[in-house]
Amino acid sequence: MIQVLLVHHLGLLRSGLAALLDEAPDMEVKDVPWSGDPGRLRSLRADVCVVDTELPESPNGGGIADLCRHMSSAQCGLLVLATPGRPGLLRRAYDAQALGFVNKDATPQKLREGIRHVAAGRRYVDESLAHDLLRAADMPLTARELSVLSLAAKGATVSEIAGRLHLSRGTIRNYMSAITRKTGARNRVDAIRISQGAGWV
C-alpha cells in the first residue's frame, strides 16, 4: 500500500483530489489542510506527499520549499500539482527537490501514475509540462534581480528597495532596467505583471 499525504489549502479541492485517489486500490490517502507548519506534517508518516505549487506561504515565510525539506528528511517523496503557464512555481518546486510534476489539467490516471513513480523513488514528469519546464530552466533573472523585483511588486519605491538591500538608488534603477529588458516588458509595471504571471515572484 502506498501511503499518500495530500496537502491543500482549499478544502473542497482537497476532498475532490482525495476522492480520486481513494479509487486506487494500492493507495491509502490522508488529506490534511495546510496549516503553514510543515513540521507537523512530517510526523504523519507517508511515502508520497502531494501538494499544490500554489500553496500560500505561511506567515513565517515557509512555503513549498520548507515543506519539501521537511518531507524529504522524513524519506517522503514530493509530487507537485502545477498550474500550466507558471514556470517560476515549477522551478521553485524543482529547486526544492520535488520528484513528481503533474499538470493540474491532467487526468486522474496521470496523478495516480505519478504517485506510483514517486513512491518507487523515481522522478515523474507530466509531458504536458515540458514547455513550462524548459521555460523554468531558462529563468532570465538573477537572484539579486529577483529580490529587487519582488520588493517592487509589493509596492516598494526605488528608495525603499535601495534601503532594504543596502544598495544605491542608481544601482536599483539599473537592476529595474535590466529586469524590464530581460522579461521583454515595456516598463516596470509590465515587468512585474509578466513575472508574477509566470510565477517568478
Next chain:
Amino acid sequence: MIQVLLVHHLGLLRSGLAALLDEAPDMEVKDVPWSGDPGRLRSLRADVCVVDTELPESPNGGGIADLCRHMSSAQCGLLVLATPGRPGLLRRAYDAQALGFVNKDATPQKLREGIRHVAAGRRYVDESLAHDLLRAADMPLTARELSVLSLAAKGATVSEIAGRLHLSRGTIRNYMSAITRKTGARNRVDAIRISQGAGWV
C-alpha cells in the same frame, strides 16, 4: 434528479469535484472543460451550472459574466466556487446573476447543499464568504477608475491609457491618484497589487 453541469479549466480539479458530486444520489453530473465558448455549454441542458470564479477569460473577452448570461437564458442556475479573499471576483459573479456562492475551502456537503438550493431557484450563500461579500458590496472604485486601473495593470503608460480612453494625461493622473488613495495604497504599483489580489481587476 438534478442535472449538474460542472465547468472547470483544470481537468484534475474538475474530475475531483465531479467525484464528490457523483456520491450524491439526487445528482447527475456532466463535467466539461472550459473552451471559452458559453454558447456551446448552453446546449447541454442542466438545472445548475457549477463554475470556478477564477475561470480564465476566453480570447474574445468572454468570461464568467458571459457564461452566466447564456446559462440563465437557458433556465440554468449558476453556482460559483470562490477563493476566499478575492471579493472582486465574487462581485463580478453577483453582478452576473449567480445564485449560489460556495467557498472553495468548504466541505463537499456544503457544495451539494448549495446545488440543491440553486436547483430549486433559491439563493445560497456560504456563510464563510460573508466577509468577502461585505467587501464586495463596498467596492471603492468607480467603473471609470477600474478601466484606468486595468489598463495600468497590463503595463500601459499614462499616455497610452489617455489615448485608449480619449482623455487627457492630466485626467488619467488624477484617476491614478484617486485609485491609490481609495485602495489605501502607497503608490501606483501598490494599488495594482492590492486590486489584483482582491480580484477587482
